[in-house]
Amino acid sequence: MKFSRKFPYNPLVEPFALAHVRVVTGDEAGTVRNNMTILVGANGRIEQVAPSIETSIPEEYHYLDGTGKTVMPGLINLHTHLFAQGKPLNPRLATPQGQRMVSRFVHSPLGKPYLDTTAKGNAETLLESGVTTIRTLGDVGYEVTALRDRIKTGETPGPRILASGPLLAIPEGHGAPLIALTSSTPEEARRTAAENIAHGVDVLKIAATGGVTDAQKVGEAGSPQMSVDQMRAICDEAHTHGIIVAAHAQSPEGVRRALTAGVDTIEHGSVLDDELITLFRHNPNALRGYSALVPTLSAGLPLTLIGQDRTGVTDIQLENSKTVVEGMVTGARQAHEAGLVVGVGTDTGMTFVPQYATWRELELLVRFAGFTPAEAIHAATQGNARILGVDGVTGSLEPGKSADLLVLGDNPLKDLHVLDHPVWVVAAGHPVWRPNPRHFPDIDALLDEAYD
Numbered sequence: 001m002k003f004s005r006k007f008p009y010n011p012l013v014e015p016f017a018l019a020h021v022r023v024v025t026g027d028e029a030g031t032v033r034n035n036m037t038i039l040v041g042a043n044g045r046i047e048q049v050a051p052s053i054e055t056s057i058p059e060e061y062h063y064l065d066g067t068g069k070t071v072m073p074g075l076i077n078l079h080t081h082l083f084a085q086g087k088p089l090n091p092r093l094a095t096p097q098g099q100r101m102v103s104r105f106v107h108s109p110l111g112k113p114y115l116d117t118t119a120k121g122n123a124e125t126l127l128e129s130g131v132t133t134i135r136t137l138g139d140v141g142y143e144v145t146a147l148r149d150r151i152k153t154g155e156t157p158g159p160r161i162l163a164s165g166p167l168l169a170i171p172e173g174h175g176a177p178l179i180a181l182t183s184s185t186p187e188e189a190r191r192t193a194a195e196n197i198a199h200g201v202d203v204l205k206i207a208a209t210g211g212v213t214d215a216q217k218v219g220e221a222g223s224p225q226m227s228v229d230q231m232r233a234i235c236d237e238a239h240t241h242g243i244i245v246a247a248h249a250q251s252p253e254g255v256r257r258a259l260t261a262g263v264d265t266i267e268h269g270s271v272l273d274d275e276l277i278t279l280f281r282h283n284p285n286a287l288r289g290y291s292a293l294v295p296t297l298s299a300g301l302p303l304t305l306i307g308q309d310r311t312g313v314t315d316i317q318l319e320n321s322k323t324v325v326e327g328m329v330t331g332a333r334q335a336h337e338a339g340l341v342v343g344v345g346t347d348t349g350m351t352f353v354p355q356y357a358t359w360r361e362l363e364l365l366v367r368f369a370g371f372t373p374a375e376a377i378h379a380a381t382q383g384n385a386r387i388l389g390v391d392g393v394t395g396s397l398e399p400g401k402s403a404d405l406l407v408l409g410d411n412p413l414k415d416l417h418v419l420d421h422p423v424w425v426v427a428a429g430h431p432v433w434r435p436n437p438r439h440f441p442d443i444d445a446l447l448d449e450a451y452d
Contacts, residue, residue, distance in 0.1 A: 030374030044429025074132025079345025220252030
C-alpha cells in the first residue's frame with residue numbers, strides 16, 4: 001500500500017478503515033465532525049463516513065488508528081503547469097529569442113523524455129503535498145494527457161489530472177511559441193481547439209491578454225491579444241464537447257472580452273466593475289451559464305513583494321507585474337464580496353510558485369481577499385470540484401465518491417499552515433504514507449518573509 005520516492009507503488013487498492021478521526025467536511029460553514037471512521041473499499045471509493053461508535057469494520061480491512069488526526073477532502077489546484085518547478089526566472093530566457101531556443105529543445109527528441117520525467121516528478125510533488133486533483137493550463141505538448149492516462153490505469157502514482165495540452169494564443173502572443181498553438185482568425189482558432197480536443201484534452205486555455213513573464217514592453221501584460229470572435233470560436237468548439245475553457249486575462253478589457261466570448265474561468269483577473277460582476281454571475285455563452293474567477297495570488301504577489309535580485313524578473317516584467325497584481329488582488333476581493341464563484345489555483349511552476357505550495361493560496365485568499373479559513377478550504381475542495389464538473393466524483397467526503405483524503409496533524413480551520421505538513425495523503429484509495437515533497441528552503445524563507 002505504500003508509495004513515495006522511497007517505496008514502490010502498489011497499483012491495487014487494499015481496503016482500509018481510518019478510525020477515530022476529526023473530519024473537516026469542507027463546507028463554507030466550517031463543519032467539523034469528531035470521532036468519525038471512514039471506510040474505503042477496494043474500488044478506491046468511500047464506503048462510509050460515520051461516528052466510530054456506530055461503525056462496524058470488516059475483518060479484511062486494514063485498521064488505521066487516526067486518533068488526534070484531522071481528515072479533509074484532498075486539495076484541488078485549478079491552475080498548474082508541470083513543465084517547471086517554480087524557481088526564479090532566467091531573464092535571458094524571457095526574451096523571444098530565449099523562448100524560441102527553449103521551445104526548440106522541449107519539442108526535440110531529447111526534450112520529450114525530459115518533459116515526461118519533469119511532469120511525472122511535479123505531479124508526484126503535488127500529490128505528496130496534499131493535492132489530489134489538478135487542472136493543467138498550458139502544457140508543452142500532450143505529455144500531460146499521457147501522464148493522466150498512466151495514472152488512471154494505475155501504472156504510476158499521481159493526482160487526478162484534467163489536462164489542457166498547449167494553450168491557444170495569437171502568433172507571438174502570450175505563451176507562444178513555447179506552450180501554445182497559434183491562430184489569426186476565428187476559423188484557425190476553432191481548428192487549434194479541435195486539434196487539442198482530438199488529442200484527448202479535458203480542458204482548454206486561451207491567452208486572452210499579454211502576460212508578465214514574457215512581456216517585452218511596459219503595458220503588454222493585460223493588453224488584449226485574441227479577438228472576441230476567435231475566443232468565441234474556441235468556446236463554441238469546446239462547449240460542443242462539454243469541455244470548459246479557461247482564459248488568461250489580466251485587465252478589465254481583457255476579462256470583458258473573454259467573458260463575452262463565453263470562457264468558463266478567468267485566470268488571474270483584474271479590477272471588476274458592475275458589468276463584469278454581472279457577466280461572471282450570468283454568462284449566457286459559458287458552458288454552465290456562469291463563469292468563475294481563479295485569482296492565482298501566489299503567482300503575482302511574490303513578484304512585487306520580493307526583491308528583483310531574488311525573483312530574476314526584468315525591469316519590464318516588474319513594472320508590468322505592479323499593475324497586474326494590484327488588479328488581481330482587488331478583483332479577488334471584489335469577487336468574494338459580490339458572492340461570485342472563486343476557485344483556487346496557484347499557477348504552479350511559475351516564478352516562486354513551487355509545486356508543493358498550494359496551501360499558500362488559501363492563506364493569501366484569507367489575508368488579501370477577505371475569505372475565512374472555512375471559505376478558503378471550501379473553495380479548494382468542494383468549490384473547485386464544481387468548477388471542474390467533477391463534484392460527483394471528488395471534492396467532499398461522501399459515500400460513493402473517490403477516496404481523495406488529506407490527513408493532517410491538526411485542524412486546518414484553526415491554522416491553515418498545517419496543510420503544509422500532511423501526515424498521509426490518499427488519492428483514489430491509494431495512500432501515501434510518508435509524504436515528503438522536495439522543498440526549496442531558500443524560496444520558502446523568502447515567501448515566509450514576504451507574507452509575514
